[in-house]
Amino acid sequence: MRKYLIYFILSSIFPTFFLSSCGEDRSGEYYALIASKTWMYETMQQNYLFYEDLPAEDGLDFFDKPADFLTSVASDRDQKNGVLFSHIDSVKISRVQSSYPTFGIEGSLVRGVSGDYYYTILYTQPDSPASEMGLKRGDHIFMVDSQKITSSNYTEYFQRPSKTYRYQVARMNDNGTPDSLEFTTPAPRIVEEPSVYLTRNFTTSGGKKVFYIMYNSFEITEETELKSKFAEGLASSPNEIVLDLRYNPGGYVSTALLLSTILAPADAMGKTCFNLIFNDKLNKTENYVFDPALLQGVSNASFDHLYVLTTGNTASASEIIINCLRPYLGDKLIQVGENTFGKNVAQSLFTNAAHPQLEFWLTTSYISNSENYYDYYTDGLKPDYEESEDLTGYLGELGTEQDSLMVPVLYHIEHGNFPSTTPSETRIMTRWFGTNSTPQVVSNSIANKPKRSKLTSF
Structure with missing residues (x-):
C-alpha cells in the first residue's frame, strides 16, 4: 500500500541583513531563534487546511517557543473545547507508555x-x-x-x-x-498504557455469544496485538461484537483503517473506507479503501450487530470507525452512549532536517466517509441510544451487566429493542458527603488527553 508520510525540508532563503552589537555580527543568533517558527509558518501557508485564517506575518512573534507560536496562529476551526488539533511533539515518545512517572x-x-x-x-x-x-x-x-x-x-x-x-x-x-x-x-x-485494555467473551442468558473489546488508543506499534485479540475473540464465532471506545481519544489513521477493515463486511473489500480532503491550494482528495491485505492473522468479522460505546471522550480516529462503517453496516451498527467529541480532521507530519527535535503535526485534511459525510464537528456523532456514566457516583465493572453503558446493549441483544427507561434515569444518587444534590464533574483525565487523527506510514 502507498506510503503517506509528509516531510517538508526548509528551502527558503532568508533575506540577508545583519544585527550588530558593538560591531559584532549576530545575525546567526537571530536566525537560529526564529528559523523553526518561520519554517512552521511557511509550511502552514501552503499545507494548512485553514490557511486562509492565518494572521499576517508582520504581527507575529517568531521568538515564541514552537508550541506557543502554533497556538498564536492556529485557526479557531482547528480546535474545540480547549483542545488544539495541530500540535508539536518535541521528541519521539512512545505512545504506549506514560510520558512521565505516574500511578496509572x-x-x-x-x-x-x-x-x-x-x-x-x-x-x-x-x-x-x-x-x-x-x-x-x-x-x-x-x-x-x-x-x-x-x-x-x-x-x-x-x-x-x-x-x-x-x-x-x-x-x-x-x-x-x-x-x-x-x-x-x-x-x-x-x-505501560496498552491500546487493547480489556477483552472478554461471554454468552448471555438467551444463548447469544458476545465478544467485548475495550480499545483505548489507535497505535501503529500495537496493530499486531489488536489483530491477535480480534483473532482470539472471533474464534468462538460471536453473534454480537461490542467495541468500547468510550475512553479512546484517537491516534493513527492507518490503525483506524485496519480496525475498520476487520469490522467491514466481506463485500466492502476494495471499496472506499474514507477520503482525505485537502485545501484548495493542494487541490487533491486521497482515497483509502478497505484493504484485505491488512488482514494477515485475522479474518473479517461476521456478526449480527456491532455495538459501539461512546462518550464525549470518543474522538478523532475513533469517530472514523463509526462514520466510515455506517454506510456499509447500516442498522447493524448501533452506537450507544453519548455524542462523540466531534473531530473530523487529520494531521500530517512535517519534519525539517534543520530542526530534528520537532515533529510538526499540522491539520491538513477533512476525513469523509464513502458518502462524503464529515459534518460532525459541532455536535459529534449522535448515538442511536443515549446513556451516560455516572462519573460522580457508582461505576460498575467494565463490560458487565453492572456497567451502565452495557445495560442497554445487553437488553437489546436479548430483546431486539432498547429499554424504555435508561439506567441513568433510574440510578440512585450516591451521597458521598451527606447531600442529596448532584455533584459536578470538574475535570477528567481522559478529556485532557490529546485528540489525534495522525497520518503516517500507510
Missing part, C-alpha cells in the same frame, strides 16, 4: 455541593502502582495524606505525582453503602 490512574475530579472534592477512578492501567495496591474502577478518593483534595492539588496527587501518598478511599460494598479504606501508593513510575 485515569479518573475524574468531582466537586460535591458542599464544596468538597473527590477523585473518582475510571480505570487503572494494568501492572501499574494503582493496580498493584488494589485501587479499582469506581473507587472515590476523598483525602490524600489526611489533606482535602482541591482543584489546585489534584494533578500532583493523581496525574503527575512526584512521591508516594496515602489515599483515603470510599468504596461501594454489596449493600450499596460506602466502606472507608486506606491505601499507600508505591513510588510513581513510567507505566
